[in-house]
Amino acid sequence: MSGHKENPSSAERNMSSSTLGRHLVACLLNISxxxxxxLVETVAKAALYNSKGVKQERTTVLNIFNDHDYNRSVITIVSSIDSIREAVLSACEKACGLIDMRTHTGVHPCMGAIDLIPIYPLGEEVGVEDCAQEARAVAQGLTERVQGTSAFLFGWADAPLQRGLAHRRNEMGWFKKMPDLQAIKPDMGPQPQRRYGLTGVGASPYVMNCNVTIDTQDITLGRSIAKAIRESTSGGLPGVQVLALPHEGAVEIACNVESVKGDLSSHLAGEPWPSFSIDGQPYCHVPASLITSRVAELAGRQGVGMKDTALVGFTPLECRGLAEFALSHGIAEFWKEHRRIHM
Incomplete structure (x- = not known):
């Protein structure tokens, strides 16, 4: 990008990827x-460079996922725990200056110009509570830096209740077609305004986004499949929160795949579940292949075939591994470079 230098400091060049990895956190910034x-790339770059074009320390943007039907983008920002706050706030300030919710249209539910700011630990020396502290600081910083913005907290950031994202979204009216902003009581900031809407800010173990598209326009069928695989349903998949949405002339089963504590794969048939460690505690998550096969089975019973599966961003292990590579090589705009890099 013209006007910006990406020369890593000697400290960055000499720091091993394993040392970097132990302190890393990820933010999957959702913007409307x-x-x-x-515009979306301008927001991503704001996480990497300050207003004078100076590169943020130990920060990379790994991926930008755009969905035109949803009119929603997910920007994967990875940084050290001591740099993530400024990177995320810089991107949020830029987004608030460019996105006006009064003119927004899209089939995916949303409430804010910056709809969601989840922060996840990637390294062994970073706990979920560390991310929760940063999330609360981001929420406070956003409402102070951009007058008129407001936020609600979820997950570990929602102390002491630690209410989950789906629970908090339901409380805020996120699932309604036309949320009543005047009825909402945000955790931080003023009454939500139509210009910026409302932003969810939180922390938890890593959450993947896995979207499976079935070859039908029958949204009722899609909702029945979503209900069947949802964690809260008997026989559902652990950690899976799901919506069925119309998408590009078909129906998408859009899943948030939460990481769950322990190792559940030994209790369930099929391939081993990917696992990782936070604060010395084991976590795992449902593999995308299992979600896909379950959706395919349920749709097939109704004579409906599959179209495709899309992973929005990365698995936790992929995210950490790519971030270590990008940071150890001084690649800030990794989303531009990864297709030509041989790792």
């Missing part, structure tokens, strides 16, 4: 814009 690619 996908039609204007340049």
């Amino acid at each position: 814009e996908a039609h204007r690619k340049d």
Whole structure:
């Protein structure tokens, strides 16, 4: 990108990827814009460079996922725990200046120009409570830096209750077609305004986004499949929160795949579940292949075939591994470079 230098400091060049990895956190920043690619990339770059074009320390943007039907983008920002706050706030400030919820359209539910700021630990020396502390600071910083913004907290950031994202979204009216902003009581900031809407800020073990598209326009069928695989349903998949949404002339089963404590794969048939460690505690998550096969089975019973499966971003292990590579090589705009890099 012209006007920006990406020369890593000697400390960055000499720091081993394993040392970097032990302190890493990820933010999958959800913004309510996908039609204007340049705008989304401008927001991503704001996480990497300050207003003077100076590179943020130990920060990379691994991926930008745009969904035009949803009019929503997910920007994967990875940084050290002591740098993530400024990177995320810088991107949020830029997004608030460019996105106006009064003119937003899209089939995916949303409430804010910056709809979601989840922060996840990637390294052994970072706990979920460390991320929760940063999430609370981000929520406070956003409402102070951008007058008129407001936020609610979820997960570990929602102390002491630690209410989950789906629970908090339901409380805020996120699932309603036309949420009543005047009825909402945010945790931080003023009464939500139509210009910025409302932002969810939280922390938890890593959450993947896995979207499976079935070859039908029958949203009722899609909802029945979503209900069948949802964690809260008997026989559902652990950690899976799911919506069925119309998408590009078909139906998408859009899943948030939460990491769950322990190792559940030994209790369930099929391939081993990917696992990782936080604060010395084991966590695992449902593999995307299992979600896909379960959806395919349920749809097939109704004579409906599959179209495709999309992983929005990465698994926890992929995210950490790519971030270590990007940071050890001084690649800030990794989303531009990864297709040509041989790792």
